[in-house]
Amino acid sequence: MHTSTTSTGDLTPWTAEDLKAATGGVWFGTIPQGEFKRILTDSRDAEAGDVFLALKGERFDAHQFLHQVQEQQCQVAIVEQVNERLDMAQLIVPDTRLALGALGTYRRRQYPNLKVIALTGSSGKTTTKEMLGAILSRLAPTLITRGNLNNDLGVPMMLLELCPQHEYAVMELGASHQGEIDYTSALVQPHVAGILNIGTAHLGEFGGREGICKAKSEIYQHVNGTAIVPAHDDFTGQIKNIAPQPQLSFGTGGDVYATQIQLYAQSAEFTLHTPHGQADVQLPFAGQHNVENALAATAFAIAIGINLSDIVAGLAQAKGAKGRLNFIQHQQYLFIDDTYNANPTSMRAAADVLTQQQGIKVMVVGDIGELGDDAVAEHQQLGQDLNTKQLDAVVAVGKYACAMAEGHDKIHAFSTQAEALPYLTNLIEKHQPQTMSFLFKGSRYTHMETLMADVMEKL
Template sequence: MHTSTTSTVPLEPWTAEQLAIATQGYWHNDKAPSGSIKRILTDSRDAELGDAFLALKGERFDAHNFVAQVAAHGCEVAIVSHAVDADICQLVVKDTRLALGHLGAYRRAQNSQLKVIALTGSSGKTTTKEMLGSILSRLAPTLITRGNLNNDLGVPMMLLELRPEHQYAVMELGASHKGEIDYTSNLVQPQVAGILNIGTAHMGEFGGREGICSAKSEIYAHIAKTGTSIVPAADDFTDSIAAAVQTEQVMRFGQGGDVFATDIELHAQSANFILNTPQGVRPVQLPFAGEHNVQNATAAAAFALSIGVGLDDIVIGLEQAKGAKGRLNFIAQENHLFIDDTYNANPTSMRAAADVLAQQAGIKVMVMGDIGELGSSAAQQHYMLGRDLVSVKDINFVVAVGEFSPAVQEGARSTQYGKKLQAFLSQEQALPFLISLVKTHQPQSMSFLFKGSRYTHMETLMAELMEKI
């Protein structure tokens, strides 16, 4: 039973008393609901009879304005930070954002049988999480972070989906500001947790990789004392990461670690390797392309071993794992191959994707969108990407799309391969060029890889090209 999609199984209901205890709030005018509450929601459009609507307040919105509207739609309970003029039971709390955290933590504490893995890192989080989901959900019901619900709102919302039958939870924790992982890892109370790597994602927020390392290392403060800390053995910041560890038990993955890969064979859409662990050695046929995914698999193995899973079960889970949507999905169309890696991007994952494209057949075209959240280093990072991507020997064309495409082009021109790169400020401008590339190279087969930060929606450009050729 895999719960990485929305489950139709009813959630554990809440009583009015539990809600008040969990949030340290009080019922306005002592008016509490008499029945149980089946769900806690933050989206006013979905709130109905039996739900509690939690009104969040952001910089540019205030969901307290929707309380009367949800009441009109039959919802009888609202969780608010101040009472509003509406005919609805109102649980008044100090801060609704923190109340959501308290509710998630309460639900986690109720499920004492649960074995929790928490992971963070600059790249590979989603793929490693899916690999762990594949390993664990074969063995017992497992709650797995869905989509990008990995921040201070998403993590407690995932915890609200916990049910008594869950034996495992795999929680992905993201950091867009300092203190966020400290907060979310405290909510999830993991037995096993760790960092995959320290890259350059969100560099603008943290003022450099040291800041990123410090923010992500907050995860080690909340691991159960008898639990295990997972540490990357071959990261630039391994020593700094190891210094943050507070548990006696540590498992290191990657070259020089306790769990590592040898005899790696990379194929166009898969990889074979020997998995070396303290519990023994096994061959693995991984249905994912790229050396970076072999590293993700060794990380998943380290997490799973640390939570008590046997080596044979780990190998079966890795060999049956499937990638998340938009993460190196291979789509064949006539004699062309489209690789959809549009879910997100950072400089590390962009280079890893180029290596995967280089393994494919035919004329190889990398289509890259902008990478966000790089702060003041954005132009320089895009310049370096332009320089490095055109230098990948087997890639024939690089098409840069977006605001930073001129910086990518400058980087490309600093090499002898500058002619490989074309830069466009918009998808509308890039599309005719991509269509002409296909026409020029007919009847040869071509392999396209599309990738960019989430906000660039590179999947739209990919879909348009697939439609036109």
């Protein structure tokens, strides 16, 4: 299987001329000779043959680590302010953050034959990206966004990893403010671009779902081919009006849709319908929401010319990202690790997956972040919805746990993981020797995987 590579031996080297041409910077002192293997922003990893780019933010300034990277034998830096005391070549630019974007653009333009997909959405981005990666990397080397490198710094960092052998790139674009996706999609120059859905993630930053729709729709401003649109979303009308032609839609009522859907505890089966025919799909992912993600992945793949048989084979081989509905069997207990992140939509989808499992069903949830003024109301609504699901208990942990539990005897609220742990261990003792299924989920900052590990250690 071909996958993204970060081996420095495969990377196209940089010269001083390349760096200057890409950034428009000015060399201070001696212009370095030879070739440089990679550009990086983490001073801890800098070594001989690297170029260190000194980023500057509101709360940090990597210029203070220039001395350290020189001690690590790194001889070249891209800076906003020169440090004349150092014996290293320094390329001066007005803004290192924009210089990083310019370097990503420069590298992207060196591969005009690369086929690029860009995707965004409030939920499902990572899983859809992994499904696409499984489809495309069967066929040829594919660059796939790693982890959460989907913002104005992460996207150009991923572009710097492009190699001559890459034939495809799947780029996930996230938004924390208006204009960010416009910026990153301009760097990526996608042939196919699309939105998966408009949910309630990042409500606080955008002042409501209309704002989220506007921000996500920026992805269509730089598409050089097909626009992918959701056929069954509250904002489908707005998205279709904004997106350019040609368009390809997915979901109920769309160009790509599913029938005969069978949902199982850890997988799904369905008949996939596309403009190029239909096929039966065996999907190694649980939940209706992952059928939707597979439909989206299919639409993107079709739009860059992938055959239906290759799509079906790729979906069958796809694997979830770490912390995305990973099933871990431990004695008679099933632990579902869905701790990578959370928003209200994905919380409900995860609960539906848990209801499909065996035995006593316990959902352990942390706070959802980035909901702004709607945080309390969103958690209250989530509590109401979870209380109606076929679950035996919901354990809520964090600042908004009480809001979720309000008036619901099935939901138990705790301020901290340390307080929740004894309750969970008592619950397990109480139900022994019965089969139990646990699902852990919360926003990234809540680190719900820590509580899951603590519970498993007690068994």
